[in-house]
Amino acid sequence: MSEGFDFYRWRPVIFGAVIVGAILICAIFAPLIAPYSPYDLDYMVMLQGPSATHWLGTDEIGRDILSRIIYGARISMQVAFIAAGIGLIFGTVIGVTAAYFGGITDMILMRFMELLFSFPAILLAVVLMASLGTSVLNAMIAIGIVFIPGFSRLARAATEVVLREQYVESARAIGMSHARILFREITPNIVAPLLVEAAIAFSYAILLESALSFLGLGAQPPEPTWGNMLNTGRGFMAQSAIMSIAPGMAIFLTVIGFNLIGDGLRDALDPHMKD
Amino acid sequence: MSQDLIRIRAVSKEFGATGWFKKPVGVKAVDGVTLAVKRGQTLGIVGESGSGKSTLLRMALRLIKPSSGTVEIDGQDIWTLQGAELKAFRRKVQPIFQNPASSFNPRQSIGQILVAPLEVHGIGDRDSRRAKVAALLERVGLPKDAIDRHPHQLSGGQKQRIAIARAVILQPEAVLADEPTSALDVSVQAQVLDLFDDIRRDLGLTAIFVSHNLAVIRQVSDQIAVMRHGSVVEYGEADQVFGDPQHEYTKTLIAAVPDHRKLMRAL
Amino acid sequence: MASQVSSDPRVHDKPDTVASLSVEGLSIEFSRRRVWTPVVHDVSMRVMPGEIVGVIGESGSGKTLSSLAALRLLPKQARVASGRVRLGDVDILTQSESQMRNLRGNRMALIPQDAMQALNPTMRVGLQVAEPISLHSGQRLKSVAGVAAKLLETVGIARPEQQARAFPHQFSGGMQQRAMIAMGLALAPGLLIADEPTTALDVTVQAQVLNLLRDIRDTRGTSIMFITHDLGVVAELCDWVYVMRHGRIVEQGSVRRIFMDPQEEYTKMLLAATPSIHGPRRKGGV
Incomplete structure (x- = not known):
């Protein structure tokens, strides 16, 4: 039946939302949740494994890893949301516009997207940072711009499929305005693949941010982000594996959370699956 | 007021590959077609795939621009219409398309789908629109609760009933239909054709009905145009075209139709 | 008879x-x-x-x-x-x-509704028509390909030798269906x-x-x-x-x-x- 809440249908979304929600809470209430300050050094307990006092152990200069993970969620989540958001919104607008109006509009927009696409993501981000200046916010914008071509191509392909459907032709024949056709007839029917792409972009953004931090272009030490924790941890794999595993797990959990939401929404919103 | 509501004059459509890197090759999908539909009559256009019948219909709906020639409604060239006049045309002439599966936005309810034309043309308020939709659903023989359902929850025949309802909700003067029943089972097709015919008579609609199915065309049409390779090879009153076909192609076409009544007559 | x-x-x-x-x-x-x-x-x-x-x-x-x-x-x-x-x-x-x-x-052989979908778009029609013979006799496809023209001829395709070398998209709908019938007849079921x-x-x-x-x-x-x-x-x-x-x-x-x-x-x-x-x-x- 169409009324009533179908738990089975929404189960993956709920699962994903619980994971992402927990991480968001950590990010927002980090000072209340974290057992220690993420910056306090304690040379007495360097490179320790998990223990009762330090649940996830300590890093190379004795900072509590759990606390740094919790604080790290702040920047990592901001980067993920803002960067993926920029990519999703601008990419969709560009892709839908290109497909709908076609012709010269399509050609100019898509050639420009291909230009963006032809730069390696890191290089593009570096070039953008060089012109925008180095800051965490600029890192987010740069990463977001890197995502735009991917979203735009996907949005364009999806729109082309929808444009061939007869209901778009009917909408034109009824006399609907371009804006109404774009927002009411086309956009709702292309969100599913875009949502899945957004979930992937979220996770990729976290990794890209870490690469930028590594190059000294993102968040700077001692500011904890999952990316730069992972980078630092790499150097201590032999002495203390938990230093890499902990941020790795945090990224992994987040990615799973977002993917569950993305995939789940796609299925749950698919009108053909209702019954 | 002229007797002809729709006049198609020497209309051609050439599809060419467009784009900088493509070799320009012109294919004439429609080649110099002239037809007219009298007020309140139904013109059936029959042809095989590639005959240009659907392209012609789309030009009459102002969805595809003719390469040459004009389409006139009430004596006005529809491609010169702008602003309010164009909007009036969009209200006067309505389409029904072939594929029940893709005719409707899958994310909208039947209510939303049927209300859209009224909203676009600013007719009535929320309550009167809703009342109109409910009345029309009943007229096309669908249950009241269909208003809140989504297209995929309806059968093919029900969807084509909705398509008919959407086409007449603006009280148009003409309905142009492209193979509206070819995806349906025969028993359902018969019901949908009957409904189409009833509503057309009730509202005094003028219609163009495009199909590859000669038997269906024969049933609904007053005049018939037989198309082949973009041109009209035969055009006349329905009874005359079927009873005494003049063109070789029309004869071939009629002879090729497998028909159980041929067998029944032969026995 | x-x-x-x-x-x-x-x-x-x-x-x-x-x-x-x-x-x-x-x-x-x-x-x-x-x-x-x-x-x-x-x-x-x-x-x-x-x-x-x-x-x-x-x-x-x-x-x-x-x-x-x-x-x-x-x-x-x-x-x-x-x-x-x-x-x-x-x-x-x-x-x-x-x-x-x-x-x-x-x-027995099946002749499907949609010949275009049933034919492999990247393979010459003749080879596809002869494929059942190769599959059942264990002979290499190339060595039985000559039979294809004969089969295409029996289903009324003109210039069968040339058409056997064509790809499915070069065939009209009717010819594709004829090719499917030829394939069905390959082993004379x-x-x-x-x-x-x-x-x-x-x-x-x-x-x-x-x-x-x-x-x-x-x-x-x-x-x-x-x-x-x-x-x-x-x-x-x-x-x-x-x-x-x-x-x-x-x-x-x-x-x-x-x-x-x-x-x-x-x-x-x-x-x-x-x-x-x-x-x-x-x-x-x-």
Whole structure:
């Protein structure tokens, strides 16, 4: 039946939302949740494994890893949301516009997207940072711009499929305005693949941010982000594996959370699956 | 007021590959077609795939621009219409398309789908629109609760009933239909054709009905145009075209139709 | 000669002849959300040697499932619940998968509705037509490719030598369907199962394909099971008809009997609902 809440249908979304929600809470209430300050050094307990006092152990200069993970969620989540958001919104607008109006509009927009696409993501981000200046916010914008071509191509392909459907032709024949056709007839029917792409972009953004931090272009030490924790941890794999595993797990959990939401929404919103 | 509501004059459509890197090759999908539909009559256009019948219909709906020639409604060239006049045309002439599966936005309810034309043309308020939709659903023989359902929850025949309802909700003067029943089972097709015919008579609609199915065309049409390779090879009153076909192609076409009544007559 | 025998409806009831295909009490279940629901109920039908049998029904009548069961090509969500299917004297349902592979093509072949989808777009038509021979004889495809032209010729494709080298998209819809029929005939099976083979075709092309099928039966004595929703096609082509609805056979009989003297309400309704280009218009007009 169409009324009533179908738990089975929404189960993956709920699962994903619980994971992402927990991480968001950590990010927002980090000072209340974290057992220690993420910056306090304690040379007495360097490179320790998990223990009762330090649940996830300590890093190379004795900072509590759990606390740094919790604080790290702040920047990592901001980067993920803002960067993926920029990519999703601008990419969709560009892709839908290109497909709908076609012709010269399509050609100019898509050639420009291909230009963006032809730069390696890191290089593009570096070039953008060089012109925008180095800051965490600029890192987010740069990463977001890197995502735009991917979203735009996907949005364009999806729109082309929808444009061939007869209901778009009917909408034109009824006399609907371009804006109404774009927002009411086309956009709702292309969100599913875009949502899945957004979930992937979220996770990729976290990794890209870490690469930028590594190059000294993102968040700077001692500011904890999952990316730069992972980078630092790499150097201590032999002495203390938990230093890499902990941020790795945090990224992994987040990615799973977002993917569950993305995939789940796609299925749950698919009108053909209702019954 | 002229007797002809729709006049198609020497209309051609050439599809060419467009784009900088493509070799320009012109294919004439429609080649110099002239037809007219009298007020309140139904013109059936029959042809095989590639005959240009659907392209012609789309030009009459102002969805595809003719390469040459004009389409006139009430004596006005529809491609010169702008602003309010164009909007009036969009209200006067309505389409029904072939594929029940893709005719409707899958994310909208039947209510939303049927209300859209009224909203676009600013007719009535929320309550009167809703009342109109409910009345029309009943007229096309669908249950009241269909208003809140989504297209995929309806059968093919029900969807084509909705398509008919959407086409007449603006009280148009003409309905142009492209193979509206070819995806349906025969028993359902018969019901949908009957409904189409009833509503057309009730509202005094003028219609163009495009199909590859000669038997269906024969049933609904007053005049018939037989198309082949973009041109009209035969055009006349329905009874005359079927009873005494003049063109070789029309004869071939009629002879090729497998028909159980041929067998029944032969026995 | 075969045609003279088979167009006599009494052939269908001849007790001393072994049927090309005989289906007895076949029931098929379909899985929906892991619940098996019966969709074909106790269906029995026969195709006698050299006979063209029409199975007619609307969507959801179970006509396609029943025919797929005869080839043991049911989709994963479907299974045979009970019944017997015999191809000549072979019990199909007890064969091993490799025995089945041997039977398909050799003893019976399927002609699908959508030839364009059934043909591999990247492979020359001739090679595809000859493929069954290579598969069953173990010879290399290249060495049997010469046969393809001959097969294409038998299905009425002009300039077969050249056309064998063409790719499917260079063929018209009618030629693609002819190629599929040629592929079906490659190993000279005794039975063709044709699932709406002309539904996607224009009427003039359809008429040619129907003629071709009739020719094949007349010259080779091939039995044909013809699945369709089109009463007209059945009337033109078939000797015997099964009318299916909701997974059951509602009526069967010789074509003459079904069309001249239908007994069941459903058959009568189908006949009345089918628009015609002959006789009075069904409604309106006059």
